[in-house]
Amino acid sequence: MLWLIAGLMCLILVVLIRGIIGPTVLDRLIAINGITTMVSVIILLLAFARGEYGFVDIAFVFMLCGFVGNLWILRVMTPGDWKLDLPGIKGFEGDREEVD
Amino acid sequence: MLKVLASICFIGSFISFGLGALSLFRFPDSYTRIHGLGIGETMGVALAGLGLLILSPDWIIRLKLIFILFLFWMINPTMTHLIMKAGLLHGVKPVDDTRLRLREER
DSSP states (O other): OHHHHHHHHHHHHHHHHHHHHOSSHHHHHHHHHHHHHHHHHHHHHHHHHHTOTTHHHHHHHHHHHHHHHHHHHHHHHSOSOOOOOOSSSTTSOSOOOOOO | OHHHHHHHHHHHHHHHHHHHHHHHHHOSSHHHHHHHHHHHHHHHHHHHHHHHHHHOOSHHHHHHHHHHHHHHHHHHHHHHHHHHHHHHHHTOOOOTTOOOOTTTTO
């Protein structure tokens, strides 16, 4: 079980490279999402490796806080209602219903 | 015996996480990257949780683990979908080989 913790720590460093060199904001968000998941799994494994089963709740709360944090970042990135109307991309053009 | 089963689950979990992390560097686009990472992490958390379910000593801990896995299976695809939708709204264009066929099916 401890080798999985060490391996996940190395994978966090690998994902962090993509978070640093990522050309768009989306890549950094993907890296944040992956790192949050891996850290919650590491906390779960630590709970079973050390025999302190209160860490399971901490992993649960950490996962939910990562979800809410990512959702808040996305909400700040794109204000307004989320309706797909993209003039540049084929398949998402036009047909907006004007609502007063 | 149970430890062997749990170790097999952990090896599968590490392979899934590693393939998800590898897909960040092998795919050409943000959308394909988040596809690979989302699938790899969902499978990795599922296999790690299965191994921990085998090793867990008590029923209340098993219930907590099942609850965590259920919520994670709800949350992670929702999160990948929202990140992709925010990227489309923000104007990040996919690669030229991507075909979006939402409007044509109506």
